[in-house]
Amino acid sequence: MSSCRPAFCTLPWGNEVPDRYTDNKHQSDMSGSRDTISASSYASSGIVIPQASASVKSENGMDVCHMVNWLSNAGRIGRKLDMVPKDGNLDARCVQLFTECAEELVRKNANLASATLARLRDMVCHPIHTMQRVITYFMEGLQLQIEGVKGDAQARAHGRKSSSQGDFIAAFQILHEIFPYIKFGHFTANQAILEAVEGADKVHIVDFEILEGIQWPAFMQxxxxxxxxPPEVxxxxxxxxxxxxxxxxxxxxCKRLAExxxxxxxxxxxxxxxxxxDENIDPSQIKVNQGEALVVNCMVHLPHMPQHTMAAVRSFVHAVKKLSPLVITLVEEELGCSAIAAASFFSEALHHFHAICDSLEACLPSGLDARILVERVFVAPRINSAIDMWIRRISPCPVYVAGAGDKYKWSTILHSAGLKPLPFSFHNQSQAKLLLGLHKDGFKLVERSHHLALAWQTRPLYAASVWK
Structure with a gap:
C-alpha cells in the first residue's frame, strides 16, 4: 500500500469532512493518525461554494444549510421505490418518439418535429414520477432544438437561460453533501496523482477544467x-x-488557491x-520546467460541469501526451458520445439520466424543492446539451472497440492517442469503497479492467481511470 496520505481527508474546499461522511475508525485504519489543517480561509476568500456553516438561500428562499443537515439524515431513511405506471413500456415508446423528433430536426423539419413532440406531451401530462420528469426534461431539450430550427432566437435564448448564482450555489451544496458523484471523481483522481508524484520536489498539474478549484485544497493538504x-506545486x-x-x-x-x-x-x-x-491546443503553450513531475487532470461532464465537445477533449489529450506526463487522470460521464444512431442515443441517454434522477429521488425525500432544484440546475441543462451535441453531430468518436461496453465512451480518445490504462492501487480502490459505503445503499462501485465506475443500482454513471 502506498504511503501517500488519503486524498479525501477534507471536503474539497477545505473543511473537515463531517462525521456523517466519515467513519473515523475506518479512516484511521486506512491512513493512520494525522492532524487536519483547517482550510476555512479558502472557503471565506470568495469562492463561489460557501462553507457548510454559512447560511445560503436559493432564489425560492430555501435555507440550504439547514436543508442539507436535515436531508443527510432523512436521506438515510428508506423509501418506497419510484415505480413508473406499468402502462406498456412508457420509456420505450418515448424513445421511439424522441428518435422521430430528432430525425426530423436533423432534416430541419420543425413542423413535423413539433407534431411529434405534441404526441409526447399527451403521453406525459403530469410528470410526478421520476421517469416522467426525465422525459419532460428531454421534451424541453427537443423544444429548444425546434425553436433553433425555426429561427426563434429569443425563445431559444430564454430556454437556455442559466440558473442564478443563488440557485447554483444551493444546488451544488446539496449535490456535493448528499451524493458521492463529485467526491468520487475528485478523490479518485487525487489519490492517483498523489501516488504518481510521491517523492517529487516539484509538481506541475495541467487541469482541463478547474472551475472553482474545489478539487485541489484537499490535495494540497x-x-x-x-x-x-511539501513540494513546489x-x-x-x-x-x-x-x-x-x-x-x-x-x-x-487560482488566486484563491494561492492564498x-x-x-x-x-x-x-x-x-x-x-x-x-477552434479549441485546438498547442502543446508548446504548456510550459514545463526542468525537474517538474508533470501530471494531467481531465474531468469530463461531472454533474456540475459545462459541456465539452469531443474535439476539445481530443485536442487536449493529444497535446498533453506530447509532454510525457507521469499520469493522466480521466473521470468521465458514462453517457457515450454523439456519433451513434438516434434510437441508441436516446435509449442510452434516457436511462442514464433516469438513473441519476432516481438516485436523487432515493436520497431526497419526495416532494422537496431541493430535489427539483438540483434537477433544474444540473440535470435538465445537461440533457439539453447532450441532445444539442447529438443533433449537431459534433466530432464523432474515434473508431476504437475494446468491447461492446467501451465503444462510445470518452476514454476511446485516450486509446486512440496511444495511451495505456494503468491499474488502480489497492489503496485507491479501498478509498472509493469507503466513500460509497458512507452513502445510500444504491450507490455501487463497479471494478472492471483498469476502471472504477460509480453506479446507481446496476447502471454505471461515472468512471475513473488512469493513463500513461
Whole structure:
C-alpha cells in the first residue's frame, strides 16, 4: 500500500469532512493518525461554494444549510421505490418518439418535429414520477432544438437561460453533501496523482477544467502532510472560449488557491492557458520546467460541469501526451458520445439520466424543492446539451472497440492517442469503497479492467481511470 496520505481527508474546499461522511475508525485504519489543517480561509476568500456553516438561500428562499443537515439524515431513511405506471413500456415508446423528433430536426423539419413532440406531451401530462420528469426534461431539450430550427432566437435564448448564482450555489451544496458523484471523481483522481508524484520536489498539474478549484485544497493538504515536507506545486489551468468570463473566473480561482496554499506554507504558482476559438491546443503553450513531475487532470461532464465537445477533449489529450506526463487522470460521464444512431442515443441517454434522477429521488425525500432544484440546475441543462451535441453531430468518436461496453465512451480518445490504462492501487480502490459505503445503499462501485465506475443500482454513471 502506498504511503501517500488519503486524498479525501477534507471536503474539497477545505473543511473537515463531517462525521456523517466519515467513519473515523475506518479512516484511521486506512491512513493512520494525522492532524487536519483547517482550510476555512479558502472557503471565506470568495469562492463561489460557501462553507457548510454559512447560511445560503436559493432564489425560492430555501435555507440550504439547514436543508442539507436535515436531508443527510432523512436521506438515510428508506423509501418506497419510484415505480413508473406499468402502462406498456412508457420509456420505450418515448424513445421511439424522441428518435422521430430528432430525425426530423436533423432534416430541419420543425413542423413535423413539433407534431411529434405534441404526441409526447399527451403521453406525459403530469410528470410526478421520476421517469416522467426525465422525459419532460428531454421534451424541453427537443423544444429548444425546434425553436433553433425555426429561427426563434429569443425563445431559444430564454430556454437556455442559466440558473442564478443563488440557485447554483444551493444546488451544488446539496449535490456535493448528499451524493458521492463529485467526491468520487475528485478523490479518485487525487489519490492517483498523489501516488504518481510521491517523492517529487516539484509538481506541475495541467487541469482541463478547474472551475472553482474545489478539487485541489484537499490535495494540497495531503502534500503538506507527507513525509519530507511539501513540494513546489504549479497548476496550469485551461480557460475555454465557450465559457463566459472564463479568463477572469479562472484567474480568481487560482488566486484563491494561492492564498489557501500560503496559509499552509505550500510553495504554489499558476499559469492560465486561454484556448483559442477552434479549441485546438498547442502543446508548446504548456510550459514545463526542468525537474517538474508533470501530471494531467481531465474531468469530463461531472454533474456540475459545462459541456465539452469531443474535439476539445481530443485536442487536449493529444497535446498533453506530447509532454510525457507521469499520469493522466480521466473521470468521465458514462453517457457515450454523439456519433451513434438516434434510437441508441436516446435509449442510452434516457436511462442514464433516469438513473441519476432516481438516485436523487432515493436520497431526497419526495416532494422537496431541493430535489427539483438540483434537477433544474444540473440535470435538465445537461440533457439539453447532450441532445444539442447529438443533433449537431459534433466530432464523432474515434473508431476504437475494446468491447461492446467501451465503444462510445470518452476514454476511446485516450486509446486512440496511444495511451495505456494503468491499474488502480489497492489503496485507491479501498478509498472509493469507503466513500460509497458512507452513502445510500444504491450507490455501487463497479471494478472492471483498469476502471472504477460509480453506479446507481446496476447502471454505471461515472468512471475513473488512469493513463500513461
Amino acid at each position: 495531503a502534500l503538506v502532510l507527507r513525509k519530507g515536507g 504549479r497548476i496550469t489551468a485551461l480557460c475555454w472560449p465557450t465559457q463566459e468570463h472564463a479568463m477572469d473566473m479562472t484567474q480568481k480561482t 489557501f496554499a500560503s496559509t499552509m506554507n505550500l510553495p504554489f504558482s499558476y499559469n492560465l492557458l486561454m484556448v483559442n476559438n
